[in-house]
Amino acid sequence: MKKKPNYKLRRNMAKVILVLLILLPILIINRTKILNLTVYIPNMKYSSIIDSMFEIGYTKDEVESTLNYLKEKNKISDETQNYILKLDSKGYKKSTIDYLLRNINKTQMTEFLAKKYNKDYEEYIENDLFDYSKFERYLAYQKKHDKLSVDEVVFRIELNLDKTYYEDSTIVKDPDDITVLTNKYLEIPEDYEPKDLVDMDSKYANNTYGQKKLRKEAYDAFVKMVDAASNDGVTFYAESAYRSFSYQNKIYKNYIYENGSEKAEKYAARPGFSEHELGLAIDLANIWTITTKGEEYKWLSKNAHKYGYIFRYKEEWEDITGYSAESWHIRYVGKKIATDVVNKNMSYEEYYIKYIANKKNN
Numbered sequence: 001m002k003k004k005p006n007y008k009l010r011r012n013m014a015k016v017i018l019v020l021l022i023l024l025p026i027l028i029i030n031r032t033k034i035l036n037l038t039v040y041i042p043n044m045k046y047s048s049i050i051d052s053m054f055e056i057g058y059t060k061d062e063v064e065s066t067l068n069y070l071k072e073k074n075k076i077s078d079e080t081q082n083y084i085l086k087l088d089s090k091g092y093k094k095s096t097i098d099y100l101l102r103n104i105n106k107t108q109m110t111e112f113l114a115k116k117y118n119k120d121y122e123e124y125i126e127n128d129l130f131d132y133s134k135f136e137r138y139l140a141y142q143k144k145h146d147k148l149s150v151d152e153v154v155f156r157i158e159l160n161l162d163k164t165y166y167e168d169s170t171i172v173k174d175p176d177d178i179t180v181l182t183n184k185y186l187e188i189p190e191d192y193e194p195k196d197l198v199d200m201d202s203k204y205a206n207n208t209y210g211q212k213k214l215r216k217e218a219y220d221a222f223v224k225m226v227d228a229a230s231n232d233g234v235t236f237y238a239e240s241a242y243r244s245f246s247y248q249n250k251i252y253k254n255y256i257y258e259n260g261s262e263k264a265e266k267y268a269a270r271p272g273f274s275e276h277e278l279g280l281a282i283d284l285a286n287i288w289t290i291t292t293k294g295e296e297y298k299w300l301s302k303n304a305h306k307y308g309y310i311f312r313y314k315e316e317w318e319d320i321t322g323y324s325a326e327s328w329h330i331r332y333v334g335k336k337i338a339t340d341v342v343n344k345n346m347s348y349e350e351y352y353i354k355y356i357a358n359k360k361n362n
């Protein structure tokens with residue numbers, strides 16, 4: 001008797017052969033595609049771009065995320081594949097290529113492709129604060145300051161240190177913010193006056209030539225700090241605290257009159273650019289003035305941050321702050337940030353750019 005053919009087995013075999021017929025050409029052309037079919041099949045339209053990404057070793061997740069990003073931004077084009085391959089052949093890493101695909105426009109890409117491969121470029125691009133629009137400024141600044149690391153160059157450009165004091169300034173958006181940064185590039189609005197200024201008691205300030213004022217939060221912390229220092233046998237008080245724009249203007253003009261404009265620029269802030277106008281800065285005194293060698297300075301170095309105060313102008317930061325060292329000038333930024341600044345041993349400029357402005361932008 002003739003055996004009945006096994007139709008079920010045949011059907012299944014036919015299915016397997018059919019699937020193999022579809023997969024085999026793909027398998028032969030590019031094995032990575034098989035491994036990444038989930039990305040490949042739904043994005044057949046962009047197969048050439050996916051091809052080049054797989055070719056230079058993007059993982060499945062990386063291809064998917066970059067592809068989605070580019071689709072969202074409508075940046076998918078035939079040129080994209082070209083860019084990937086060209087950047088790869090120049091020697092750039094895939095993280096660099098990915099950054100460029102996501103962040104720069106056609107004109108910028110053409111410019112970038114015209115440059116020779118440079119390892120420094122990758123270091124710039126990997127920096128947290130990297131901004132392509134500032135690329136030429138980084139390179140120009142590094143040329144002038146060849147001892148600085150890429151990291152130092154990037155945050156200095158973020159501070160606009162390559163620009164001219166006062167001329168290239170911007171007005172700070174929120175002068176009421178306790179963490180606000182002001183310097184020779186960041187200007188306080190002329191009509192700004194803190195709403196919570198309080199009179200300082202004569203126990204804590206020299207009020208002989210006029211009532212000293214400070215913002216309430218800064219004053220409360222200052223009182224605690226002076227009392228604590230006093231318990232340790234160390235005495236200091238505020239010789240200067242809040243100054244209005246017009247008062248700062250008087251001081252500045254007077255300084256020029258007495259010392260000449262070159263010295264004035266180094267020691268006195270122009271009106272609109274002094275931390276004293278924020279109501280958060282104090283010039284300390286103890287009969288004469290606080291010096292780095294004095295016991296007051298030593299006490300403050302150890303303890304001021306516990307009350308939310310930091311030194312703003314130290315010798316090692318002069319090229320960043322634009323001011324000569326001031327061992328008597330302290331600034332209130334709040335306990336948490338003051339402690340962090342001291343632990344990181346950074347100028348407030350560097351800290352602000354890396355940890356405050358950076359977070360806000362994200």
Ligand SMILES: [Zn+2]
Pocket residue numbers: 276281282283329330
């Ligand atoms: Zn001061």
